Amino acid sequence: MDGSIKQLLKGVNLYLIGMMGSGKTTIGNLLAQAVNYSFIDTDEVIVKAAGKPISDIFITEGEPAFRQLESNVLAQVCAYTKLTIATGGGIVLRRENWSYLHHGLIIWLDVPVEILLERLKEDQTRPLLQDPDTQNKLRSLLDERYSLYSQADLHIEITQQETPEQTVTNILQAIPGVLKTPVEKFQN
Numbered sequence: 001m002d003g004s005i006k007q008l009l010k011g012v013n014l015y016l017i018g019m020m021g022s023g024k025t026t027i028g029n030l031l032a033q034a035v036n037y038s039f040i041d042t043d044e045v046i047v048k049a050a051g052k053p054i055s056d057i058f059i060t061e062g063e064p065a066f067r068q069l070e071s072n073v074l075a076q077v078c079a080y081t082k083l084t085i086a087t088g089g090g091i092v093l094r095r096e097n098w099s100y101l102h103h104g105l106i107i108w109l110d111v112p113v114e115i116l117l118e119r120l121k122e123d124q125t126r127p128l129l130q131d132p133d134t135q136n137k138l139r140s141l142l143d144e145r146y147s148l149y150s151q152a153d154l155h156i157e158i159t160q161q162e163t164p165e166q167t168v169t170n171i172l173q174a175i176p177g178v179l180k181t182p183v184e185k186f187q188n
């Protein structure tokens with residue numbers, strides 16, 4: 001890894017936000033390796049703690065209960081440093097979550113609905129996609145959330161089919177340009 005990025009980061013956590021299928025888990029894993037951070041996925045932490053898949057949590061306990069678990073996990077992880085954190089697609093919905101996210105650098109993976117659809121067409125694990133009109137559902141979720149995702153520190157637009165490795169390279173190149181902001185947040 002480029003030592004200068006490591007010095008710039010100073011252990012600041014990297015939070016990946018974005019729609020279902022935008023690649024938070026996939027990219028987060030690779031990005032963590034690239035900057036020598038540990039990787040955490042809030043969805044995976046919840047699944048392990050609950051002992052059941054997210055779709056079951058939605059059915060048995062409901063979405064509000066899932067959102068509360070998600071906030072609890074985020075509150076716990078933001079106490080640590082040197083983490084790359086893949087969040088759930090809906091993490092941006094609760095105002096309290098932003099106070100946790102802003103402890104670190106927030107990176108939005110902005111992927112067009114057409115690519116999301118292609119990636120998620122066979123997926124049965126995401127409860128909010130169990131809708132006959134997946135395209136419409138994804139579009140309305142993105143419309144609802146667009147202004148929230150836009151509050152990220154770093155906007156990574158994925159305009160074509162690119163490999164996860166290419167996206168990680170783009171993120172690493174863009175980080176120095178925005179890093180001043182979160183470090184200043186710590187110093188204030």
Ligand SMILES: Nc1ncnc2c1ncn2[C@@H]1O[C@H](COP(=O)(O)OP(=O)(O)OP(=O)(O)O)[C@@H](O)[C@H]1O
Pocket residue numbers: 018019020021022023024025026027043086087088089119126161162163164167
């Ligand atoms: N260039 C790419 N970058 C990231 N993921 C990709 C890419 N191409 C294909 N994929 C695939 O897209 C799928 C969705 O990615 P992933 O599970 O990482 O998304 P996510 O943002 O974590 O979704 P969720 O919010 O539902 O957890 C995976 O099967 C992944 O392999």
Ligand SMILES: O=C(O)C1=C[C@@H](O)[C@@H](O)[C@H](O)C1
Pocket residue numbers: 019020043054087088089090091125126127128
């Ligand atoms: O976009 C969403 O609201 C979700 C995305 C997934 O990461 C999971 O957190 C869950 O399926 C909800």
Ligand SMILES: [Mg+2]
Pocket residue numbers: 024025026041043086087
């Ligand atoms: Mg994920």
